[in-house]
Amino acid sequence: xxxxxxxxxxxxxxxxxxxxxxxxxxxxxxxxxxxxxxxxxxxxxxxxxxxxxxxxxxxxxxxxxxxxxxxxxxxxxxxxxxxxxxxxxxxxxxxxxxxxxxxxxxxxxxxxxxxxxxxxxxxxxxxxxxxxxxxxxxxxxxxxxxxxxxxxxxxxxxxxxxxxxxxxxxxxxxxxxxxxxxxxxxxxxxxxxx
Numbered sequence: 187x188x189x190x191x192x193x194x195x196x197x198x199x200x201x202x203x204x205x206x207x208x209x210x211x212x213x214x215x216x217x218x219x220x221x222x223x224x225x226x227x228x229x230x231x232x233x234x235x236x237x238x239x240x241x242x243x244x245x246x247x248x249x250x251x252x253x254x255x256x257x258x259x260x261x262x263x264x265x266x267x268x269x270x271x272x273x274x275x276x277x278x279x280x281x282x283x284x285x286x287x288x289x290x291x292x293x294x295x296x297x298x299x300x301x302x303x304x305x306x307x308x309x310x311x312x313x314x315x316x317x318x319x320x321x322x323x324x325x326x327x328x329x330x331x332x333x334x335x336x337x338x339x340x341x342x343x344x345x346x347x348x349x350x351x352x353x354x355x356x357x358x359x360x361x362x363x364x365x366x367x368x369x370x371x372x373x374x375x376x377x378x379x380x
Contacts, residue, residue: 188317189225198291198306200255203319204284205296206276207235207327211352212362213345213371214335215261216272218279219326220287222255223319229253232321234314235328247329250322257322258286259330268374277301283323296320342368 194201206218223229229249231242238246251257260282262275270278280301284293293307296314300307310316314324332351339348345361345368352358352370367376 202290203323205324207331213352217327217331218283219323220283221257221322235324
């Protein structure tokens, strides 16, 4: 895992990694996180959240929050996703996350599309597997979204959100057909079902 380039740190002083979780699901918000790690921070096992078990992500979540210079998690709701489209809603969540990190001067964004931010940045394809600050953001975003989906599972038990986290599994499609969409389903995504 790379630290933010020394050159970037010299030039900007403070670099935050940004990543999202939950672009693909049929239900629930899209989450984004922004994380500034102090130079030299060591977090064992830090990796792209998709390569880690849920237990490992939960364990790393606390360590990242503790060791980060600053961090923020934000989301865009199902309604915002339906109104804007998923790409623009993801950008909105990322923007909110970055705005929640005081002192960020440069953003390293996972992916190939740059959200409109009030600070300079760079996209890094596969960044959550390359930069520690982006990997940390990917874990905060994923864990925060999963925790939120567990809370939704308590509110809407018939959809079994705790099992699929809102993703389009066979079980989830079956529940939607059986019960119809809930208030937390992304209606723009469900239109594609028919």
